[in-house]
Amino acid sequence: MGELHTLTKPFPARYGVPVIAHVDLSIFLKRYFTHCLSCTFCHDSCCSYGVDVDLYHVRQIEQRADALEAYTGVARDRWFTDDRIEDPELPGGGSVRTRVVNGACVFLDRTDRGCMIHKFCTEFGTDYHDLKSIVDCLFPLCVSDATLCPADEVDDGTLMCVSQGPTLYRGLRDELGYYFGDELLTVLDKLEASRRQD
Numbered sequence: 001m002g003e004l005h006t007l008t009k010p011f012p013a014r015y016g017v018p019v020i021a022h023v024d025l026s027i028f029l030k031r032y033f034t035h036c037l038s039c040t041f042c043h044d045s046c047c048s049y050g051v052d053v054d055l056y057h058v059r060q061i062e063q064r065a066d067a068l069e070a071y072t073g074v075a076r077d078r079w080f081t082d083d084r085i086e087d088p089e090l091p092g093g094g095s096v097r098t099r100v101v102n103g104a105c106v107f108l109d110r111t112d113r114g115c116m117i118h119k120f121c122t123e124f125g126t127d128y129h130d131l132k133s134i135v136d137c138l139f140p141l142c143v144s145d146a147t148l149c150p151a152d153e154v155d156d157g158t159l160m161c162v163s164q165g166p167t168l169y170r171g172l173r174d175e176l177g178y179y180f181g182d183e184l185l186t187v188l189d190k191l192e193a194s195r196r197q198d
Contacts (some may be wrong), residue, residue, distance in 0.1 A: 002026030004147065005191060011184040013134065013143075015056055020180060027141060027168040028195045029067035049169065050105045053080070053133040055092025060131050061117070067124075074106055091134060105120065108198035129178060138179070141172050148176075167192075174197045 003025045010021040053061070058080070061068065065076045078099055086094040099106045107116045115136075121128040129137060140151040150168055165171065169192060177185045 002029075007187060008145065009181045011187075013091070014181075015134075017091060018089040018134075018143035019146050020143055020148045021146040022148070023125075023191060024147055025191070025195060026150060027148065030154055030168050030191045031171075048100070048104055050081075050098040050100045051133060051139075052085075052090075052095040052097050052135045054090040054135065055084075055094050055096070057091070058096055058133060058134045059092065061121055061168050064120075064131065068117070068120060071120045071123075071186065074116075079104055089146075095133070095135070109149065127143045134179060137175050138172060141176075142167055 005023045005025055006053055007023065010019045012019045052149055061079070062076075069076050078101070080096040081099055084096050104110075105115075108114075109116050109119060115132070117131050118128050120126070121131055135142070140154050142149060142151045154168065169176075169188060173185065173188075176188070
């Protein structure tokens with residue numbers, strides 16, 4: 001983890017958790033490709049391991065199970081692993097992981113590219129935030145121990161598109177605004193500007 005900055009007050013997500021109280025300043029320096037579906041080199045490598053889905057969004061997905069099953073062609077009993085992880089920092093108090101089938105997330109579109117849940121939302125006029133996990137939408141940022149920081153894949157170099165494109169913060173600024181509000185963006189914009197002057 002890089003140099004940390006402690007905020008003057010904590011910023012809870014719209015669900016109450018996670019809460020951002022500290023910022024790893026490397027989010028203003030480290031870069032990633034950002035525009036996933038324009039990428040011509042990674043072959044959806046990010047989707048190789050599945051994704052943690054917070055329990056709040058698991059419930060949202062289950063409420064649309066009939067429609068999602070019909071759209072994806074994947075039976076609902078194949079969507080998630082059986083391991084439920086308790087985590088008070090996640091909406092709903094924990095998470096489950098999507099299954100990996102033939103080397104990729106069960107929701108990866110095998111005939112085209114990208115996430116079938118995201119495509120479902122786009123096609124049927126649903127905000128993708130309603131069904132996609134906060135972990136998924138913020139990647140490759142994460143909130144760990146109340147600290148906004150790069151995901152492990154950035155720091156260990158396993159994210160194939162690292163060092164290309166906008167900074168982590170710029171690439172995910174809109175997502176951070178959605179989850180944590182404009183006041184946090186104002187604070188982060190000032191921090192970003194101060195890093196440019198250093």
